[in-house]
Amino acid sequence: MHRPSENLRRRVSWTVDLQQQKGRFVPRVSFTANLQRHVDCSAAVVAGATVREALEAVFxxxxxLRSYLLDDQQALRQHVMIFIDGRLLIDRTQLSDPVEPESEIYIMQALSGG
Known part of the structure; x- marks a missing residue:
């Protein structure tokens, strides 16, 4: 697996233009504005072949952000939803759903109240 340089690994918010210049694409992890109000989680472009690998790169x-999204068993918290290219995450425990190099991983928090 090709690893980005140390300087690039420090900058999780790489631009798509930078990835195109390097001749490869990697998944993009995006968060709802509601999550961004509570936790520092701007969009990130990271390496990973599964949702777990992509999230580990963000973490x-x-x-x-880890404890906000994952419980003490490292499974996705009940109030968090993840979509991969518009499809709901299937494996909420192991986060083993595959992601493609051009995938968009969208993370949102369920809201309740009145």
């Missing part, structure tokens, strides 16, 4: 740069 390297934003460790506090």
């Amino acid at each position: 390297q740069e934003r460790p506090s």
Whole structure:
């Protein structure tokens, strides 16, 4: 697996233009505005072949996000939903759903109240 340079790994918010210049694409992880109000989680372009791998790359740069999205068993919290290219995540426990290099992983928090 090709690893980005140390400088690039520090910058999770790479632009798609940069990825095109390198001749490859990687999944993009996006968060709803509601999540962004509570946790530092701007969109990130990261390496990963599964949702778990992509999230681990995000957590390297934003460790506090892990406990907000995952429970103590490292499964997706009940109030969090993930979509991969518009399809709902199937494996909420292992997060093993595959992602393509051009995939969009969209993470949102379920809202309730009145």
